[in-house]
Amino acid sequence: MDLDGANARLDSALDRLERQLRETRQQLGTTSELELKVQHLSKERSRLTDELEKNIARATDIEKSAKQVSLRIMGAMEKVQMALNGESEAS
Numbered sequence: 001m002d003l004d005g006a007n008a009r010l011d012s013a014l015d016r017l018e019r020q021l022r023e024t025r026q027q028l029g030t031t032s033e034l035e036l037k038v039q040h041l042s043k044e045r046s047r048l049t050d051e052l053e054k055n056i057a058r059a060t061d062i063e064k065s066a067k068q069v070s071l072r073i074m075g076a077m078e079k080v081q082m083a084l085n086g087e088s089e090a091s
Helices: 003-085
Strands: none
16 A cells, blocks of 8 residues: 555545635625625616516606697688688687
């Protein structure tokens, strides 16, 4: 039995194990950072989605109001035209 060779192999195996452990710790740190970034981005996405939905609802309300105003203006223009033409509203 070669005791020196066995010790050399054991030392080499322990070195590889320590390197792998350091790499794993670094990856876990990176993974935790990525998880935090993903959580932040998810919250930001939710906030932006809510904001977009509110803006879409507001735009829809504005569009409805604009249509109503347009109809009122058209009605008023018709009345003015009738008045200029000497027609009564009863016609």
